[in-house]
Amino acid sequence: MIPDRIMRKIERCLALSQSANAHEAGIALRQAQQLMQRYGLSEQDITLASVTDHTATAQAGKTPPRYLNSLATLVNSAFGTQAVYLATPQLSGTQVRWIGQWQFLGTDGASQVAAYAYEVLQRQLIRDRQAYQSGLNRRIKRATRIRRGDAFAEAWVAGARESIVPVELSPAATEALEAYAQRQHGELSSLSPRQRGQLRHHDYQAVHQGYDAGRQVRLHDAIQTPEREALGHG
Template structure:
C-alpha cells in the first residue's frame, strides 16, 4: 500500500506538469516520474487512486425495484459516477433479511455528492410514491396498489431526468472508472436485473401521468443544496 502522502505528492506533480511554464512543467513531470518509478506505480495506478467510493442505503432488499435502479442511473448521468448495487445480511434481524445499498464510484469528490444526491431524491421519491398510493381507492387489491405505485415512481424518475443536464465524461475518465471497477471487484460483478411489477393496465396510466408531472418539478442540484442548508440549520 502506497502512503497517501506519496500519492498526493505525485498527483500534485502531475497537475503542475500541465503548467504553461515549460520549465516548471518539465521539473514537475520528472519529479512525478521519479516518485512513480521508486514506488512501482504506473500512470493508471495513480489515476485509479483518485477514485473514491461512497455508499448509501437503497431502502431495498436483495433485488431493488426498477424505479430505484433508474434513480441511480439518473444520478450517474448527473455527476459522472458509476453505481454498484451490493447486499448484506441484516445482523440485527432474527430472520433472513437482506439490506441493499448503492456504492457510487467517482473522482474529484463526485462519489460523495452523488451518494448524497441519491439519498435526498430517494427520500423524496419514496415519500411521493407513498402519498400517491394513499390517495388510491381503498378497495383496490394490494397487487394493483403496488403496481400503480411502481408505475408512478418510474415515471417520477423519467420526469426528473428531463430537468438534468448529463455530465460529459471524457474517454480517460470512463477508462479510469472501468479500470478501478475491474481492480476493485474483479469478476464478481454481475448485471443487475431490477424487480418489475408486470405489465401496465389501462387504468395504470393515470399513475404514469401523475408521476411524470411530479418528477418534472424536481430540481436536482437545488434540492441537494436545500437539504444541506436544512441540516446546517437544524444542527
C-alpha cells in the same frame, strides 16, 4: 503505503505536464516519472488513487425495483459517478433479510455528493409514491396498487431527469472507475431490477402524475442546503 502528499504531488506534476509551455511540461513530467519510479507506481495506480466510494442505503432487498435502479442511473448521470448494487443478508430469527445499498464510485469528491443526493431523492420519491398510492381507491387489488405505484415512481424519475445536466466522463475516468470496481468486487454481473409487469390502460394516469411530480424536483438546489433535509418541490 504511499503518503498522501506524494500522491498529490505526482497528480500535480502530471496535471502540469499537460501545460502549453513545453519547458514547464517537460520538467513536470520528469518529476512525476521520477517519483512514480521511486515508489513503484504506475499511471493506473495514480488514477485509482483519485477514486473514492460512498454508500447509500437503498429501500430495497436482494433485488431493487426498476425505479430505484433508474434513480441511481440518474444520479450517476448528474455527478459523473458509477454505482454498484450490494445486497447483504442479515439473519432475523429464522428468516433471512437482505439489506440493499448503492456504492457510488467517483473522483474529486463526486462519490460523496452522489450518495447524499441519492438518499435525498429516494426519500422524496418513496414519500411521493406512498402519497399517490394512498389516494387510490381502497377496493383495488394489492397487485394493482403496487403496479401503479411503481409506474408512478418510474415516471417520477423520468421527470426529475429533465432538471439535470449530464456529466460526460472521459474515457480515462470511466476506465479508472471500472478498474476500481473490479479491484474491490471482482467480476461484476449485470443487475436485473425487479419490475411489476405490463401496464394496463388505467395505469397510465399514474405515469402522468408521476412525471409531473418528478419535474418539480430541483436536485442541485437540495444538495447545496447545509443540512440533510428532505428534498423539497418547486
